Each structure stands twice: as structure tokens, then as C-alpha cells.
Amino acid sequence: MYSAIFALLSLVCSARGATLLRGGTFITYSESSSNLEIITDGAMLFNDTILAISDTIDGLDSHLNDQDTETVNTTGKIISPGFIDTHRHTWQTAMRTLGPNVQLENYMWLFGTTGPAPLIFSPDDIHITSLMGTLEALNAGVTTSLDFAHVTWTRAHAQAALQGVIDSGARVWWCYNVGPVVISGDPYTVNTSAPIDQLAHIRELAKDSPFNGGLVTLGIAADPPTAEIVETAQNNSINVITAHDVEGPFGSGTGVITLVNNLTPGSPTLNSSLAFVFAHASLFTPAEARLLREFNQYVSITPESEMHYGHGHPASYLIQDQAALGVDTHFTFSIDIIGQMRIWLQSTRLGLYQETLDRFKIPSNTPMTVRQAFLLGTRNGGLALKRPDLGVLKVGAKADVLVFSTDAIGLIGWSDPVAAIVLHSNVADIEDIYVDGKLVKKSGKLIVDWQGEGFADSLRNIAVKFREALAKTNIAAFEAGVKKSSGVTDQDLQDPFQVDVTRGDGTGF
Incomplete structure (x- = not known):
């Protein structure tokens, strides 16, 4: 099944010659000013890499008659680098709308790994839900994702999830999760030896990455990473490790950033060519902020997720120079980086x-300005992955390009292209998308x-299957098991103030 789908997608995304975008407003990046540079009525030539950018519409017209160059009229449009999502759980697509009011505590035993x-999910289910989750991100202009794939319950599930993101045509760091695996719900039983085979599988997959x-590049995800995981990455040319970092009442007392940095005695672990991306880092310490800056490692701020689930981000505005943006659990809220x-x-302004x-x-x-927000969703994502050639329009960068139509009623009259995208656009305004120079949305x-x-019918069927199975599940057993393993007791929990939106009796809750 997987090979047939892959062949189809390879055909429609087949290699082509250069593309010349002629006209329009380009949101480029200037290394000399370390900031965005807007080019009006310009032109850009690219294959898999951006070859030339002109600040005049006719500056690249010498390529108009090149046999292998396709010219696209982008007059009046906004041309942007693709967005980068540095924290996403792509496999959860089939759960859409099941968690509109869930908080982090009960997410763990309802929808988490x-x-x-x-x-419940079969490998075939995971292939479709991972493929569709990546496609919906791609449709929203997310040309690069860091997929925290905590779906590696068996080798078959892992392989299916990986194939799903491969088949999408998007650029993805697919981070194989290393951790215990639930093997029974009642009684709640976890296989704590699962990481042994997971690491062996990673070493096998790394040969082809x-x-x-x-x-699509293989990475590793773990909560938390261990010295063996770091060694596995270093010995197998794996360049990204990602971990959740949610401290305060949720955490163990030792920040994950600190813990990871101390994994290699005598040498700071973060002082590495490896990219470490810490999701949320909601309650990082000043010492951890210094570590991130000293060793140039990044956190992924997931604004809507941290509001939705309740783990917050009280000081994240202070580490934005070492931060990028992510979506997290796209089944519960917005799927796009524009929204984030x-x-x-x-929220930072407020x-x-x-x-x-x-x-x-x-x-x-x-x-905070719209330009700063835009950089978080583009260039900073590339820097988090140690890929300065991603998330920017500049000569030598990878050609991950978005073309925004400005004909919609909500964009007519724009003058600032960055403000137009960050504050006024939506996914429907993205007309064309190129990944690695290949047209994936037209x-x-x-x-x-x-x-x-x-694919859509398959995803609907999988969603129904999950809902029906969840309704028959003894969730209390999962709740008790998760609380026991995490050390959470009822004394740790408290209901927040609940609002009233209804005049008279009732609250509308």
C-alpha cells in the first residue's frame, strides 16, 4: 500500500527545471542587517535552491527564454519563505475535535501516547493519519516540520508513520520517540524495555536517512533524552534531538535543559553540533536561558497549546532570541503557523x-513587532534545526516558497506584506507552495x-474507529496508571475559576 502511494506522489512532485517568479513583493532576509528586507516588484529564480533575487521586475529577464525555466507571473502577490513548525505530533490527526476542552493532566490518559x-490504532491507520496530518500542515504553508513522533509503539507503527510523512512531499525532521509503550489498559501495563528495540530500529533506519x-530526515525524540540516546545520535549521523520540557507543578524539579546538559560528564552536552529543541520550556530558569544562548540551542514556543492545556509560558518572551514556534497537538486547535x-x-504584547x-x-x-513574530515562524525555525538555509528567501537558501494571493476581501489595500500575513491572512490566501523548488500546491x-x-474517507473511518473504541475503554484504569507513574495525586490538582457567559440561571459551561 505504502509503495503505491509513494509512487503516485513522486510522479506529481517530479523534478523540474528552474522557476522564475516575476513581479510581486518578496519578503527576503538580509544577513548584513539580520532582518527582513522587502523587495517590491522584484523577481526570484530557483530550482531546489534560490539562485538569484532581483530588486527589479525585469532583473532576471535573461532567463525568460530558457528552455527549462518556467516563468510565473506573481505581480500583486506576496512571496514569503515557507513556515517552520518546530513541534508537532502529526500522527494525532484522526482525533480531531475530541479535545476541545481537555487540559494537560487528562490529555495524558485520553489522547497521549x-x-x-x-x-487502538493499526499501522495502516497511523500511515494515513500521519500522511494527512503532514498534508494539512503543508496546505497551511508549513514547508518544514519537526515531528515529535511518539507513535513508535512497534516497528510497524514507526515505519508506517515515517512512510506517511515521506509520502506527503513536505520537509520533515521525523523524530523517532524512545520511551515506554502501553501494552495493556486494564490492568494498566507499560513495557519499560521498549527503548532497547526502539534504539536498534533507529540505528537501522539511520542507514537510509x-x-x-x-x-525527510531522521531525528530522535525522548522524555527525557539519555546519554545512550545522545550517543546513538552522534554515532549514526542524526542531527536533531527533541524533548518536552514542562516544569513547575508538572515537572520533576530538575529542568530538562539542565538535565540534558549534564548527560556527558566533563563536557556540556548542549555544546554540540546536534540541534536540541526543547518543546515549551514553559518554566525555564535564568541559568537554563544562559545555557541556550551559550550553546545556541532552541526552545519551541507553542502559544495556543500552552494556553489551551494550561502549562503556560510566563517567561517565554524573555528567550525569544533562542526560540521558534510550533503547533503541538493539531487535533485540538489551529493547524497553522500563521495563527501561532x-x-x-x-499575547506577548498584552x-x-x-x-x-x-x-x-x-x-x-x-x-513586539509583526516582523519579530514573522521571524519566529520562519528563520528562527531553521536556526533551531541548525539550518540557516531554511525559513528565508536569500540566495543559497532552499527554495521553500509561499505565494500569497492578495485578492481576498481581507487583504485588499495592504501595503506592509509582513503585517498582511501575520495579522490579516489565512490559509486560504496561500495560492502556490514550493518545497525544494517543486510545486506542491497550485x-x-x-x-x-x-x-x-x-485518503479523506480513510481518515474519517479511522476517526470513527478511535471514537468508538475510546467510548468502550475503561479510562479510569488509564487515569490511575498515568497518575501513579507520574506521581500526581489529587492534592496536586485544583479547579480553576470557571466563567459564566449566560445571563440568569446557568453558566453556558
Whole structure:
């Protein structure tokens, strides 16, 4: 099944010559100013890599008659680098709308990898839900994702999830999760020896990585990483390790950033060519901020997730120079980085405005700009992966390119292209998408015929299967098991204040 789908996608995304985008407004990046540079009525030539950018519409016209160059009229449009999502659990697509009011505590035994999912989803299910999760991100302009794949319950599940992201045509760091695996719900039983075979499987897969012409790269995910995991990465040319970092009442007391840095006695682990990406890092310490800056490692801020689940991000605005953005569990809320840029920008503004208001003063400037938010969703994602050639439009960068139509009623009259994208655009405004120079979305539609190939029907069936199985599951057994393994007791829990939105009786809750 997987090979047939892969052949189809390879055909529609087959290699082609150069592309010349002629006209339009380009959001480029200048190394000399370390900032965005806007080019109006420019042109850009690329194959898998950006070959030339002109600040005039006719500056690259010498290529108009090249036999292997396709010219695209982008007059009036906005051309942007592709977005980068540095924390996503792609396999959870089939759970969509099941967790609109879930918080982190009960997510773990309902929808997380410590819940019943390993006992319900088949490898074929995981292939489809991973493929569709990656395609929906791609459709939203996310050309690069860091997939924290905690779906590696068996080798078959792991292989299916990996094949799903390969088949999508997106650029993905697929991070194989190393950790215990649930093998029974009642009684709640976990195989704590699973990492032995998981690491062996990683070493086997690493021989073939990267996959799909370099678009999909093997990484490792773990909570937390161990010295053996770091050694496995170093010995098998794996360049990314990612981990969750949620401390405070959720954590163990030792920050994950600190823990990881101390894995190799006598030498700071973070002082490495490996990219370490810490998801959330909601309650990092000043010492950990210094470590991130000293060794150039990054956190992934997932604004909507941290609001939705309740683990927060009280000080994350202080580490944005070593941060990028992520979506996290896309089955519960927005799937796109546009939304994360917008939410993070406005919530950061609110918090810092409030500090000024609390001093009985009037804010006289903005604490954060749209350009800064845009950089978090593009260039900083590339830097988090130690790939400065991603998330930017500049000569020598990979040609991951978005073309925004500006004909929609919500964009007519724009003058600032960055503000237009961050504060006014939506996914439907993304007209064309190129990944590695290949056209994967044209005129607002993915090249992959995901409906015609039956992927949508398959995903619907998988979603129904999961809902029905979840309804029959003894969730109390999972809850007790997860609480026991995490050390959480009822004394650690407290209901937050609940709002009332209904006049008179009732609250609307």
C-alpha cells in the first residue's frame, strides 16, 4: 500500500527545471542587517535552491527564454519563505475535535501516547493519519516540520508513520520517540524495555536517512533524552534531538535543559553540533536561558497549546532570541503557523503592556513587532534545526516558497506584506507552495489528490474507529496508571475559576 502511494506522489512532485517568479513583493532576509528586507516588484529564480533575487521586475529577464525555466507571473502577490513548525505530533490527526476542552493532566490518559491510542490504532491507520496530518500542515504553508513522533509503539507503527510523512512531499525532521509503550489498559501495563528495540530500529533506519531525496530526515525524540540516546545520535549521523520540557507543578524539579546538559560528564552536552529543541520550556530558569544562548540551542514556543492545556509560558518572551514556534497537538486547535504567530504576538504584547499599566503608566511603544513574530515562524525555525538555509528567501537558501494571493476581501489595500500575513491572512490566501523548488500546491489546491485517492474517507473511518473504541475503554484504569507513574495525586490538582457567559440561571459551561 505504502509503495503505491509513494509512487503516485513522486510522479506529481517530479523534478523540474528552474522557476522564475516575476513581479510581486518578496519578503527576503538580509544577513548584513539580520532582518527582513522587502523587495517590491522584484523577481526570484530557483530550482531546489534560490539562485538569484532581483530588486527589479525585469532583473532576471535573461532567463525568460530558457528552455527549462518556467516563468510565473506573481505581480500583486506576496512571496514569503515557507513556515517552520518546530513541534508537532502529526500522527494525532484522526482525533480531531475530541479535545476541545481537555487540559494537560487528562490529555495524558485520553489522547497521549500513554493513553489507549497504542491499543487502538493499526499501522495502516497511523500511515494515513500521519500522511494527512503532514498534508494539512503543508496546505497551511508549513514547508518544514519537526515531528515529535511518539507513535513508535512497534516497528510497524514507526515505519508506517515515517512512510506517511515521506509520502506527503513536505520537509520533515521525523523524530523517532524512545520511551515506554502501553501494552495493556486494564490492568494498566507499560513495557519499560521498549527503548532497547526502539534504539536498534533507529540505528537501522539511520542507514537510509535522509529519505525522499533529502526532504525527510531522521531525528530522535525522548522524555527525557539519555546519554545512550545522545550517543546513538552522534554515532549514526542524526542531527536533531527533541524533548518536552514542562516544569513547575508538572515537572520533576530538575529542568530538562539542565538535565540534558549534564548527560556527558566533563563536557556540556548542549555544546554540540546536534540541534536540541526543547518543546515549551514553559518554566525555564535564568541559568537554563544562559545555557541556550551559550550553546545556541532552541526552545519551541507553542502559544495556543500552552494556553489551551494550561502549562503556560510566563517567561517565554524573555528567550525569544533562542526560540521558534510550533503547533503541538493539531487535533485540538489551529493547524497553522500563521495563527501561532498572531496569538503569540498579541499575547506577548498584552503581558508587557500590562506590566506598564500596573505601574499606572501608558504604553508609549509596542513591545513586539509583526516582523519579530514573522521571524519566529520562519528563520528562527531553521536556526533551531541548525539550518540557516531554511525559513528565508536569500540566495543559497532552499527554495521553500509561499505565494500569497492578495485578492481576498481581507487583504485588499495592504501595503506592509509582513503585517498582511501575520495579522490579516489565512490559509486560504496561500495560492502556490514550493518545497525544494517543486510545486506542491497550485492555485489554492494541493497537487496531491488526497480526496480522489481516498485518503479523506480513510481518515474519517479511522476517526470513527478511535471514537468508538475510546467510548468502550475503561479510562479510569488509564487515569490511575498515568497518575501513579507520574506521581500526581489529587492534592496536586485544583479547579480553576470557571466563567459564566449566560445571563440568569446557568453558566453556558
